[in-house]
Amino acid sequence: MTITISQQAHEELWQEVDETRQSNxxxxxxxxxxxxxxALGEGYSRRVELRQSLLLEIESYQxxxxxxxxxxxHPHLLEFWFMLSxxxxxxxxxxxxxxxxGQYGFCGSGMAIKGEDEFSQGRQLLVGVHLEPELLQSFIGNSSGELPKALQHxxxxxxxxxxxCSNVMTPMIQYNVQRILHCPYQGIIKRTYLEGK
Incomplete structure (x- = not known):
């Protein structure tokens, strides 16, 4: 069976489970x-705000x-994700x-045009990172804050x-995604470790 809902209804379903939130x-x-x-299945969404404008999200659903x-x-932030299943x-x-x-996806900033997002039945496990464009500029911009020409698009x-864009995850990417999923640390060491990965 296929369930079709609006983006607003999807967001409202997640707002209803806000009381289920728990600290990790x-x-x-x-x-x-x-x-x-x-209504959407079983599982969880884990969100770790590593710093202002940088969010790590782990989604594990059935x-x-x-x-x-x-x-x-709607406006779209920079986002990349690693689809494990x-x-x-x-x-x-x-x-x-x-x-x-086995693939990763990357979205630049700009406008997400109305359409349909389809998710298949079954297991879904992904690790996503959302960040403000200005944060990317501060990470890899030159002294005047501009991104290298190859990244300006x-x-x-x-x-x-x-x-x-999307592509196949390399063994090194897979290794780092697994390290994120199985991070052994807590507190500030965890945050530093996850941001580094």
Whole structure:
């Protein structure tokens, strides 16, 4: 079976489970896990705010049905994710984007054009990172704050469709994703370790 819902209804389902949130680390109030809404399946979403404008998210779900989220035009941050199991597909007027198990995806900043996000039934495990464009500039920009020419296409005006690419994860990427999933530390050491990965 396939469940089709609006982006707003999807967000409201997650707001309803806000009371299920629990802290994963007694030394870190910004490391929170939320139970997946029953209507969407079983599992959780773990969100670790590593610093202002930098969010790590680990999503582990067992979907009982295929899910289609009908999205509206909205501004998009920089985002990359590593799909360990499951499949995602976006259909929009600007084209089709997708990632599946063993691949990573990357979205630059800009406008996400209305369309449909499709998630397949079954197990989904992914690690995602969301960051503000200014933070990327501070990490790898030159002395005047500009990104290298090869990366400038990632920073688009809010009216322009965002850039998307995907590829197969290398063994080194897979290794680092596993280190994130099985981080042995807590508190400030955990945050430093995860940000480094």
């Amino acid at each position: 680390d007694p030394d870190d109030q910004l490391d929170i896990t939320y139970k997946c809404p029953q 979907r009982h049905d295929n899910l289609i989220i009908q999205s509206i035009d 499951g499949q995602w597909r976006e259909n929009s007027p600007s084209g089709v984007n997708q990632t599946q198990a 990632l920073m688009r005006d809010p009216e322009q469709p965002y850039h998307f």
